[in-house]
Every structure is written in C-alpha cells, then in structure tokens.
Amino acid sequence: MIRLDKRLSACVSLVEKGSFAADVGTDHAYIPIWLVKNNVCSRCVASDVNAGPVESAKKNIALNGVSENVTVVCANGLEDGAFDGCDNIIIAGMGGELIAEILDKTDRPKSASRLILQPMTKQDTLRRYLWDNGYEIIYDEPIEADRLYQLFAARYIGEKTEYTELDTQIGKHENISRGVASLVRARISALEKSARGTEISGGDPSKVRKLIKELENLL
Secondary structure (H helix, E strand, O other), X not given: OOOOOHHHHHHHOOOOOOOEEEEEOOXXXXXXXXHHHOOOOOEEEEEEOOHHHHHHHHHHHHHOOOOXXXXXXXXXXXXXXXXXXXXXXEEEEEOHHHHHHHHHOOOHHHHOOEEEEXXXXXXXXXXXXXXXXXXXXXXEEEXXXXXXXXEEEEEEOOOOOOXXXXXXXXXXXXXXXXXXXXXXXXXXXXXXXXXXXXXXXXXXXXXXXXXXXXXHOOO
C-alpha cells in the first residue's frame, strides 16, 4: 500500500470522491495510485514531461495492480487528449509561475470542478494569476510538515476577484489560525531579507516595509 507524506496527504484530501483526477508532474504516481486504492477515484491520469518519471510511474502502477485504472502519459502540462473529461486536476511540487503557465495553455482547467495546487515557490504569483483570470480560490491553507508548504483549491467562475497585496502573500483569511500565523511569520522573514537586499542595492524598500507592517499587525 502506498503511504503518502503529510504534504501529499493534504493534497489528496481535497480530491472529490468519484472524480476523474489528473496528476500533472506525477513523478512516481503515488497520488493516482493512492486515489484508486483508497476508492476516491476509479480512474486517473498520471502525467510527466520527462520519460524517466513516466517509466517509474508505469512500474509503480503495475506493481500496485491499478494499470486498468490509471492512464500514464508523457505530456507537457495539460496538453494531451488523455486529460479530456478530467474534473479534478492536481499540480503539486512545482513553482507557482510554472503552475500558472500550465493552467494558461489550455481551457481544460476552466471545465474542471476543482484544481488542487501545491506551489513550492512564487505562491503570490499563482494567487494573482488565479484571481486575475476568473478563478475562485476555495481553499488556501499552509501545511506544516518538514517545512511550511502552501496548498490551494480553486475553480473557474469567470469573474475576476479583487485582492490586496497582503492577500497575495497569505491568501484571504477571516481568522488567523496557528498554521496561517506560521505562514505570516515566514513571509515577514522572507520580506525582511528582500527589503535589506533592496536597501543594499540602493533601492526603495518602502512598499515592502509597508507590507511587512501589515503582516505584523495580524499577529
């Protein structure tokens, strides 16, 4: 039986039961195997852009007896006919800019009922992309594991969402949970480094300093 770490467990917890799920950048195909074996999905697509991970995925899928349930494709993002009909799309472990690029290359994400996105970097860029391009972020929470991760669920509604610079840093939250507080502190630390770097290079860090103050006021 496939055992997922805390990060991937959080990702699969957002997959809708009975959905036809796609795992983009599947690597070892742990997510689709887990979804099928745990009766969350009866069929999935596992994809990767590189041949090595695709072969690894095929072997793991065969070893776990789910070859009839999981289709494996070597594809760049969502640009393959195998994704037709996928209503839950998982993209985990990539940078936020790359995730945004993948979503932007095809209309398939717009017809999905749920996007499950776990950006490793540039989370603010991904939030901006989603809000600017008609997506609603319905889940936005940190994952406290070996490090702090951020996990989103989104869906296309066809309307832009208004947001502030503060929203891009931590998401929209009515209450500051322990996990969000940890994220706030992490963002303060990162922005402090950015502000110092700007000062050293002779730039104006006033906007960053203002954002740091807004974050500090949440604690």
